[in-house]
Amino acid sequence: MEPLGPLLGLLVGAGNPAAEPASAAPCPRAEARLPVVVAGPILQPAAASPRAGLADGGDYRHRLSTTALGWPRLDHWCVWVQPPAAAEPAARWDRIWWEAMERALASWALLVPLQRVDDPEAAQIRIERRRPPLRQEGAGRTRASHGRATLTLERVQRQGSWRLEPSVTVLVGADQRPTALQATASHELGHALGLWGHSDDGHDVMAPTPGPQPTLAPTARDRQTLQWLYRQPTPFGKPQGPTPQETTRPVRGASSRASRNTPSWTMTTLGPEGRSAAAETSKPITAHPAPQRAESSR
Numbered sequence: 001m002e003p004l005g006p007l008l009g010l011l012v013g014a015g016n017p018a019a020e021p022a023s024a025a026p027c028p029r030a031e032a033r034l035p036v037v038v039a040g041p042i043l044q045p046a047a048a049s050p051r052a053g054l055a056d057g058g059d060y061r062h063r064l065s066t067t068a069l070g071w072p073r074l075d076h077w078c079v080w081v082q083p084p085a086a087a088e089p090a091a092r093w094d095r096i097w098w099e100a101m102e103r104a105l106a107s108w109a110l111l112v113p114l115q116r117v118d119d120p121e122a123a124q125i126r127i128e129r130r131r132p133p134l135r136q137e138g139a140g141r142t143r144a145s146h147g148r149a150t151l152t153l154e155r156v157q158r159q160g161s162w163r164l165e166p167s168v169t170v171l172v173g174a175d176q177r178p179t180a181l182q183a184t185a186s187h188e189l190g191h192a193l194g195l196w197g198h199s200d201d202g203h204d205v206m207a208p209t210p211g212p213q214p215t216l217a218p219t220a221r222d223r224q225t226l227q228w229l230y231r232q233p234t235p236f237g238k239p240q241g242p243t244p245q246e247t248t249r250p251v252r253g254a255s256s257r258a259s260r261n262t263p264s265w266t267m268t269t270l271g272p273e274g275r276s277a278a279a280e281t282s283k284p285i286t287a288h289p290a291p292q293r294a295e296s297s298r
Contacts, residue, residue: 027078027115027122032157036164037292038068042151043196059224060206064197072151072166073194073229074237076113079105080123097129097174100181107217108189111226124165125192127185131173147172147184149191152292155240162240168192183214190222194229 043065066072081101084094105114120126132148150169155162170188172181183205190206198208204222205215218226 027117028158029119029122030156030158031160033167034155035292036069036153036155038153040068042067042153042292044068059221059228060197060199060201060204061225061228063200064195064225064229066196067153069153069164070234070236071194071229071232072153072196072236073234074124074166075230076115076237077125077193078115078117078123079125079127080117080120081105081127082129093174094129096178097172097181100178101127101172101185103182103216104185104189107186108193111218111223112193112230125168125170125189127170127172127189129174130171131175132171146176146180147188149188151191151196163238164236164240166194166236179214179216180210182216183210186216186218190218190226193226195222195226199225 044067046062046064046066081098084098085091105116108114117123132145135143135145137143148171150171152167154165154167156165156167157163168191170185170192172185172188174181176184186205187207187210195206197206199206199221201207201219201221202209202211203215204219205217206222206225207215
């Protein structure tokens with residue numbers, strides 16, 4: 001397990017008492033994973049958020065999406081980055097990619113506790129060195145992108161304890177200039193950390209398309225949006241109730257786009273006070289062998 005340089009352990013804003021230094025939150029390996037699928041799209045528009053005191057457009061919280069279970073964020077993230085090749089000449093180009101990922105991670109580590117790990121099974125964020133597959137956009141059209149973040153929701157057992165976690169795979173293609181690599185990685189990492197939406201200001205790192213001059217690190221608006229997000233309550237990352245076998249029961253006629261003709265179950269996910277997340281959201285939660293995914297590309 002490797003700390004992300006001297007930046008590790010800094011907290012998200014003074015207004016987030018739940019955040020802890022990374023040293024207090026180890027990254028144990030996952031012992032079991034159970035995909036969690038919600039009815040409808042995994043990401044949904046959030047309810048209107050009050051913007052008092054932000055008449056100057058100080059953030060873009062109103063453009064973020066959430067899940068039926070709550071905001072997909074953690075107070076502490078474990079990050080795995082695909083290591084560079086050991087042999088030349090591939091090692092040289094891989095190191096350029098690796099260094100760009102390091103710079104992007106360092107810029108977000110100023111805001112969120114991050115800890116890099118050597119084992120991908122210990123991570124909630126996994127960064128891979130490959131270009132995203134072409135995306136089908138209808139009418140036979142496809143879209144290419146340099147980066148993509150894919151979100152799944154999982155119930156994960158670590159050190160005998162079950163927790164609800166967002167699991168994010170970040171793909172960043174290596175066929176870019178170093179500054180473009182860093183800008184792409186910074187943008188996709190913003191999604192991974194919970195900013196599932198795009199800024200309406202082209203100068204922000206979370207703008208949907210890069211400007212003529214790549215934005216390499218979070219701007220003031222990016223930071224304010226993230227700080228607002230991390231002050232919101234969430235069930236993700238909190239210890240859960242009994243094992244899935246003890247909290248599942250069959251549901252008649254349950255269906256989902258992700259079911260693919262496989263059996264489905266209702267999973268009652270218990271919150272920190274023992275309340276049912278399914279009851280609180282009034283939406284059925286189903287677990288399937290095939291995980292449900294949400295993607296954002298740039």
